[in-house]
Amino acid sequence: MLDPAPSLDLEVEDISFAQDLRLLAEEARTLAQAELAFQKTRAAYVGAEVRTIALFGTLAAVFVFFALMALVFGLVLSLASVIGPWAATAVGTLALLAIALALGMSARGRVRRMRSALGNDGGGDL
Template sequence: MQETQTDLAPSPGDGGEVHADLSLAQDLRRLADEAKVLAQAEFAFQKSRAAYVGAEARTIALLLVAAAVVVFFAAMALVVGTVIALGPLLGPWGAMAAVTLVLLALAAFCAFGARARVKRMTAIAGNTVGGDGK
């Protein structure tokens, strides 16, 4: 190690400053080249990572759509099965009316719950629905 350090040290009077400047310039060029290579590698890595995330996001979205479709059909099967099961007890029209009314009541319950949450959210956020501060 000592030999390397003494080799780089300029000796007074024999142009050692020029040698040290050239070495520093070469080191800076190498550092810039390595930084460029590192930046290119990082860019390539991030690009491939983004491509992977995009492909996976598309697959995830398709799987979620398929799951939603299957859940919809399962719910429809439940509704039709309930109408068929209640048919002998209430008659076909009564069963249809009962299932429809229960589903409408469930939808109204969800809508009123959502409305209450919107009002509470806007009140907390500082905006009122009516605009009059109440």
């Protein structure tokens, strides 16, 4: 039913402790060199990708900006026929300023919350 365990007839090479430590150091050096080469390759890849990501992100932000300007221009043109060109310009400007103010206040609140969470009260007010 159960086979008896095979006998372990291992021949142990006669290696001195100093030789064993030399071999271990050599293997550790080889491993460290391979790890360094691997990390350099990773860093080069990440550097190349970060440049591409930054380029695409910048281009996306530029196109979003142009799209928003087209929207504002369309808003002003549409309102100009209803309330006049000066009033339409004022409405568009005030709407954009209100959105900017709301976003700025939200950012300010988040900065304060982050500072208090980190316990870095710096004493200054934003």
